[in-house]
Amino acid sequence: PQTASGSAKLLDHLLYCGKLPRYAFPTDVATFHVFDQGRSSRFRPIMQFAPQQGLSVALSQYAPGKQVWISGKCYRSGAIYSVNPDDRFTAWTSKRIYMECSECGFARTFPTGQAQRGETRDCKACGGAQCFGPGRYWLRPPGFAHPVDTEEVTSPDDMPDTSYATRAKLTMDTPDDASGWVAVNDRVRVMRSRQHLLVSNTGPKNDGYTYCTKCGRIEASTGPSPALIGPHAKPYPDDDDKRICDGISPTRHLVLGTDFITDIALFSMRVAQPLSLKPGHSSTAVALRTISEALAKAACLMLEVEPGEVMAEYRPALTSAGTIGLEAEVFLYDTLPGGAGFSSQLAESGTALLHAALHLMTTCPENCDASCYRCLRSFKNKLEHSLLDRHVGAELLEYLLTGNLASHTHERLRISTALLYHDLRRQAPEGTRLDLDAHVPVDDSPVTAPILAKLPGGHPSVVALASPLTPGHAADPALAAADLSRAGVPLVVENELVVRRNLPAATRRIMTYLRRR
Incomplete structure (x- = not known):
């Protein structure tokens, strides 16, 4: 006969795989524990407050270091905790290795036997070399707590480093052409599926958390004054002579997270x-x-x-x-x-x-x-x-x-061109000639140059903007089709989105080019 623990594991596995409905079995729920210090004991912790959230939400709202306001008082998350001590032990023994690409953000978890801490790999999503990683421990927290030795406050003086959970990430490989894709048109196809999505909190500045595996106390790895490098107070009630934890080798750069199965509609866009x-x-x-x-x-x-x-x-x-x-x-x-x-x-x-x-x-x-x-x-x-x-x-x-490549809106291009023009005038040396909407003769049919620039002693160049998704191609079709080399005037193209989001960088690149002419 199957044991009770075996039955529980089977039930957890069926819920995880989506074989049983979760409406009546809310397993992905995390509690934020606030101890009643006066009434709690080592063997019977009593909670003053115990609000709950879905784990994917709790990874942001109850993240270590986060301030949680309850009944007009501010509590601070500082421990991974569960009323059942075995839950925290089970979570740690079930940890995985988390790897995320620093270039494109693609992420995946691996069993501890399939990847190593500190390991880096080539990213299969963007093709970047050794940018997938480094590998870090990934833990599904059973719950959070306000450390029992920390007083709540009504007007906190400091604002801790905040961190938020990532968007849900799809870890499956792209299905092959025979996997049930439905064509919307020649460029878009869609398929339905049920897949696990990954949600993680990589900590402030993506540096993870420092976690004492012995008592559950946790803090941001970026903290200016780390408290877990030596003996520290346990975050839960205990006997007076046992309130100090001697766990002096905490794990660093820990990532907290969860994954869940759900219905998806996957659109592929070419x-x-x-x-x-x-x-x-x-x-x-x-x-x-x-x-x-x-x-x-x-x-x-x-x-x-x-x-x-x-x-x-x-x-x-x-x-x-x-x-x-x-x-x-x-x-x-x-x-x-x-x-x-x-x-x-x-x-x-x-x-x-x-x-x-x-x-x-x-x-x-x-x-x-x-x-x-x-x-x-x-x-x-x-x-x-x-x-x-x-x-x-x-x-x-x-x-x-x-299938038509529409040009960027004329009014928006005009405004962005004017922004760049005025910044070039501010940065250009004295004697520089800058003209808006200048005519450049090309094969007896002049084209309009958004900006015609000429430094003292240099040669003229046409400065134009490209639509954000067509880098290196002038947004003006007539200008893009013209052969400016016949007129001896080179074309300098800058991304319109860069002009709007990082104008100094755009101006610096253009001025560097003009100085080389």
Whole structure:
């Protein structure tokens, strides 16, 4: 006969694999424990407060060092804790090795026998050499606690380093062509699936946490005054003569996380030159983040569900085309544990979903310059507001739907060109000639140069902007098609998104080029 512990392990495994519904078995729940110091004892800890959150949310709200306000008082998370001491031991023995690419953000966990701490590898997503890693221990926390020896406060004086859990990451390989893909058009295909998604908290400055495996006390590895390098107070109630933990060899750079199974709709998006979705590039992050938020919002509107019940994330396609920036993936997933079937429905209406997302990006009621709370912004994506640009997202999505490479909006290019022009005037040496919308004769048919620049004693050059997704190609079709070499005037192309996000760098590159002329 099977033992009780064996039955429990079987039940946990069935829940983890999604074979049993999680509505009645909320296993991914983390408690933040606040001890009642006066009534607790070593053998009977009594809680003053014990709020709970889903673990993927708790990884941000109850993260070590985070301030948690309860009943008008501020408590600080400082321990991994469970009322059942075996839970923490089991979590540690089940730890994995976490590896994340420093270039594209692709992440995966491995059993401890398949990877080593400190190990680095080539990234299979972006193709970067030795940028996947280094490997770090990854722990699923059974719960959190306010250390019993720490007093709560009503007006905290300091603000600790904060950290947030990552977006859910899809760790599966890109399915092959015979795996059930449904073509939306020649450039987009979609498939439904049930997969595990990975959520992790890598700590402040991505440096992880220092964790005492003996008592459970934990702190950010970036802390200015580490407390776990020697004997320290235990975070839970104990006898007076046993309140000091002698665990003097804590593990460092620990990553906290969880994974959960859910329904997903995986969209594969292919582009052709001159478009580029090169992993790790700022323009790629802006375009795919924007499309992800637009698709998630459009999905919730189409399915008539609450915002946040379907979310989206992107990654490079794990193919040879994905490595060189010609294929990327966006997956929509149900946030309800175990999945609710929402994302599966979206795979049947891919065209309608893409059109709805495009409509959201092109019809902002405020006609905002990049994004606002009327179109794409929300409290849930507050950390990514700087990456949301509806014009860049619309340009990519329109190409995916029609195959036509629409030029960047004329008004936006005009404003960005003016920004660059005025900054060049400020930085250029005395005697430099800078002209806006100058005419350059090419084969008896003049073209308009957005900026014509000539340093003292140098030769003239045409400075033009490229759309964010077509680096190196002037956004003006006439200028891109003109052979300026016949007129002896070279063309200098700068990315429009760089001008908006890092104007000093754009100006510095152009001035360096002009000085070499």
